[in-house]
Amino acid sequence: MARAEAKTGTAAPKPGTRRPDLTELANRFGSDKGSDKHRYTELYHMLFQPYRDRKITLMEMGLLIGGPEHGEDPDRETPDLPSIRMWLEYFRNARIIGLDVSDFSWFRHDRFRFVRCDMDSRAQLAKAGDSLPVCDIIIDDASHASHHQQNAFLEMFPRLKSGGLYIIEDLRWQPETYERPRITKTADLFQSYLAERKFAHNDPEVAAAFDALRDDISGCFIHQVRYLKDRKDQIAVIHKR
Template sequence: MSTLSSGPNLTDLADKYGSDKGSGKHRYTELYHMLFSPFRNRKITFLEMGLLIGGPEHGKDADRQTTDLPSIRMWLDYFTKARIVGLDVSDFSWFEHDRFDFVRCDMDDRANINEAIGRIGAPDIVIDDASHASHHQQNAFLEIFPLLPSGGLYIIEDLRWQPPPYEKAGITKTAALFQSWLHQRTFEHSDPTVAEQFNALAPDISGCFVFQAGYKKARRDQVAVIHKR
């Protein structure tokens, strides 16, 4: 067996720990296992934003009691040498592991994201599984993507759902934003300033792929993968 793919299958780990990224729901791990295999035995920094379902995007208080970290446990098992960093508006500082760091952050505030990423340092792989509000996803991308090294991966999950408590009326959805770049090689946004900021990053994008829910073309856009040039 190749050393790139040795070790547990990512979908098996997701199912073991109860992550919704596995076979029971989104099936993201089928894609991620292919993308991440070359990284799994390397000393990288892996950042996941949004660590447990049921936060303010579902009407809960940000200071809710948190009890588990399914995907973080999965990543720690999958990546043998990686530093795993979790970022969330709720508190997960109780979880201790020698390769895990936690930073609390409000995705509504770009200055707060900038401060958080300054503490984390440049990540090699990013997964945005936070609130799923369009402007939160876009805030994070604008602050974090420029810091990725060449060959880095930036992934945005759950594009087809936006939380009513957070979503701004009239804002361009993140899926539509990246589809505009895919089809026209320019980012189109209802806010010209946001469009300008995204277009300034376009030369750093070597590839962008948008996958539909369940990997079925007839369904709505669900996950975006952006590769840093």
């Protein structure tokens, strides 16, 4: 399969022209965030519309379906970056950062930067974070392993701007290849914060590390799957004070 080229334009829309919403762009570029699967873009368009024309920095962790969480080699072929191309088209003035354990350095765009990182290692995440600018929006769509999500939040949330949004996707699915036995699930971790304003985790050190960030969290909600009330805990949105 041929690799996709960066074909996102930068010309401003003509006055009076209706710009495509985020769901239309997700479907066009083949992102699973659109209406064909998760429907995350319906929520994101509401959250992100005020940022659309601003010079923000957005980082997404996890750039293509598949990878080690599905038993593939980290050095797999990476023919496309659907969500990154969607973000570049939606946020015409934004810098977009992509982080992944696989190699996407072949993708070239003047507003895109790629960082290779294994989220199994907090040290690698810390090193990656130290090399990056502060972000307005961070989205974790990587392996979905609980400790990966938690490692990433502990290292990257402090690198979020005041007023920024941190989003963790796909809380209801964890890969057998990575998930640790009896680890507190990330959804349960944030539900404990919502209930008690304190993080409960079966590892006291992890709980303490999350609690150390409580004063920087001004709000949090956890959304259900495809807007179905009986399928809770799919996506977390955390706002930084």
